[in-house]
Amino acid sequence: xxxxxxxxxxxxxxxxxxxxxxxxxxxxxxxxxxxxxxxxxxxxxxxxxxxxxxxxxxxxxxxxxxxxxxxxxxxxxxxxxxxxxxxxxx
Numbered sequence: 618x619x620x621x622x623x624x625x626x627x628x629x630x631x632x633x634x635x636x637x638x639x640x641x642x643x644x645x646x647x648x649x650x651x652x653x654x655x656x657x658x659x660x661x662x663x664x665x666x667x668x669x670x671x672x673x674x675x676x677x678x679x680x681x682x683x684x685x686x687x688x689x690x691x692x693x694x695x696x697x698x699x700x701x702x703x704x705x706x707x
Contacts, residue, residue, distance in 0.1 A: 643673045645704055653680055653697040653704065661687075661695070669697055679705045 643657035655671055655678065662677060663670035664687060669680045685699035 643671075643676070643678065645678060647701060647704065650701050651698060653701055655680075655695045655697070656693060658693070658695060661690075666699070671695065677707060679703075679707070681705070 643655060646654040646656075648654075657673065658678075659672045659674055661669065662672050666685050667681065667683065669685055669687065671678045671680075680697055680701060681703045682699050682701040685697055685701070687695060688698050689696040
């Protein structure tokens, strides 16, 4: 028997829905290595000029770079600027 948390992902796959519609999923949009828009987050875990770590429940997103600055944040989105060198989901 499948775990309850696997059912939404399986249902989305069968209905051919985008994964970003699932609860706890997020979206990262990078623009020119200088801007990052993060959607669907659940809060910030770490914030320094070299690293921003964002929670997505069981997953997290790390944005690494230089001079990172949190320009805007609301309940569902955050906007980071600076020299973005890497982004890693894990």
